[in-house]
Amino acid sequence: MKIKAAVAHRPNAPLSIEEVELEGPKEGEVLVEIKATGVCHTDDYTLSGKDSEGIFPSILGHEGAGVVVDVGPGVKSVKKGDHVIPLYTPECRQCKFCLSRKTNLCQAIRATQGKGLMPDGTSRFKIGKETVYHYMGTSTFANYTVLPEIAVAKIREDAPFDKVCYIGCGVTTGIGAVIYTAQVKPGDNVVVFGLGGIGLNVIQGARMAGANMIVGVDLNPARKEMGEKFGMTHFVNPSEVQGDLVPYLVNLTDGGADYSFECVGSVQVMRQALECCHKGWGVSVIIGVAAAGQEIATRPFQLVTGRVWKGSAFGGARGRTDVPKIVDWYMDKKINIDDLITYVLPIDKINESFDLMHSGKSIRSVVTF
Numbered sequence: 089m090k091i092k093a094a095v096a097h098r099p100n101a102p103l104s105i106e107e108v109e110l111e112g113p114k115e116g117e118v119l120v121e122i123k124a125t126g127v128c129h130t131d132d133y134t135l136s137g138k139d140s141e142g143i144f145p146s147i148l149g150h151e152g153a154g155v156v157v158d159v160g161p162g163v164k165s166v167k168k169g170d171h172v173i174p175l176y177t178p179e180c181r182q183c184k185f186c187l188s189r190k191t192n193l194c195q196a197i198r199a200t201q202g203k204g205l206m207p208d209g210t211s212r213f214k215i216g217k218e219t220v221y222h223y224m225g226t227s228t229f230a231n232y233t234v235l236p237e238i239a240v241a242k243i244r245e246d247a248p249f250d251k252v253c254y255i256g257c258g259v260t261t262g263i264g265a266v267i268y269t270a271q272v273k274p275g276d277n278v279v280v281f282g283l284g285g286i287g288l289n290v291i292q293g294a295r296m297a298g299a300n301m302i303v304g305v306d307l308n309p310a311r312k313e314m315g316e317k318f319g320m321t322h323f324v325n326p327s328e329v330q331g332d333l334v335p336y337l338v339n340l341t342d343g344g345a346d347y348s349f350e351c352v353g354s355v356q357v358m359r360q361a362l363e364c365c366h367k368g369w370g371v372s373v374i375i376g377v378a379a380a381g382q383e384i385a386t387r388p389f390q391l392v393t394g395r396v397w398k399g400s401a402f403g404g405a406r407g408r409t410d411v412p413k414i415v416d417w418y419m420d421k422k423i424n425i426d427d428l429i430t431y432v433l434p435i436d437k438i439n440e441s442f443d444l445m446h447s448g449k450s451i452r453s454v455v456t457f
């Protein structure tokens with residue numbers, strides 16, 4: 089079938105809106121009509137050419153929501169008409185990783201997904217005779233996409249696509265890091281570095297968990313008001329702190345954070361986030377993705393004296409199990425998504441969403457079809 093997609097032909101060039109040929113779903117796959125998609129920093133990172141694993145030409149996008157319009161042979165868990173959120177972290181429930189119950193990093197389709205291919209080793213997208221590659225197994229910058237059955241979460245039908253698409257990455261990544269990865273408990277003191285599309289969701293996750301102090305750290309003063317709306321109790325702008333930031337935060341939190349979250353992607357900030365944790369038990373969770381080749385550093389004594397460094401991908405959420413629950417939290421007004429979606433644009437204007445991101449004007453832009 090012919091579809092409309094925003095194609096990334098090469099790094100560091102605008103996306104090109106064009107007609108692409110999409111082959112139907114094969115065994116274990118589903119065809120999804122994408123109704124809305126968020127535009128995330130990870131799409132921008134790959135498009136910029138800094139992602140050493142970026143593949144071109146490809147159809148980017150990994151934060152979508154839509155409707156199943158066809159299923160391939162053997163598909164059992166979803167049917168035509170089901171509303172779904174594509175998952176860049178699938179959940180097969182059968183691999184060693186899924187069965188371990190220790191991680192959400194299902195490996196069932198990892199090898200082909202990383203090469204921009206479907207599990208059978210081929211792409212479903214083409215322009216003329218040229219292969220166009222999948223991205224993160226999702227390719228949501230297209231009005232139709234094909235996904236493995238294990239990479240879609242079935243969601244309730246009354247949830248608005250242009251809001252819940254954000255649960256496909258940013259919301260789940262932020263809230264999940266608090267609830268699933270860190271398991272913050274009532275009364276804990278939390279420090280969040282970077283109050284963007286991820287950090288603000290960490291803040292609302294910390295509020296849900298019943299945290300005591302929720303300290304937000306950001307260089308952009310405009311993020312204070314937004315952070316407070318989502319539950320931040322204290323705002324710290326590092327450029328306004330006299331002296332070093334780390335002792336300032338340790339003092340503010342009466343000995344250090346029980347949990348800190350790095351939502352910037354800077355290895356310098358990762359060090360600050362670890363070192364502002366409480367001696368003996370503070371846990372720092374890295375969410376931000378640092379540029380290729382970067383390395384983290386601290387003095388080992390920071391770990392010897394009880395601080396713990398952890399990471400979190402997709403908030404530690406098991407997509408098919410947890411994403412429908414997060415959609416329920418939104419529908420039950422337990423979490424706020426609406427105020428984080430600062431721009432809604434038609435697909436033809438998708439390149440403007442990257443400009444809004446670069447200027448710091450948007451928290452999240454959503455593109456509709």
Ligand code: NAD
Binds near residue numbers: 286305306311353402
């Ligand atoms: P964003 O650009 O919207 O937000 C980053 C914020 O950090 C901005 O508000 C900026 O002002 C602030 N900032 C920059 N430098 C700072 C500093 N030195 N100290 C304090 N604040 C600073 O980005 P985002 O969309 O929220 O994404 C954050 C990171 O999370 C990115 O690296 C992204 O790639 C990553 N990410 C990770 C996952 C995952 O599963 N681990 C998923 C999605 C995104």
Ligand code: DAO
Binds near residue numbers: 130150193401402
């Ligand atoms: O299993 O090795 C693996 C890869 C898991 C990918 C997790 C990606 C999370 C961070 C990237 C940001 C996504 C928007």
Ligand code: ZN
Binds near residue numbers: 181183187194
């Ligand atoms: Zn698995």
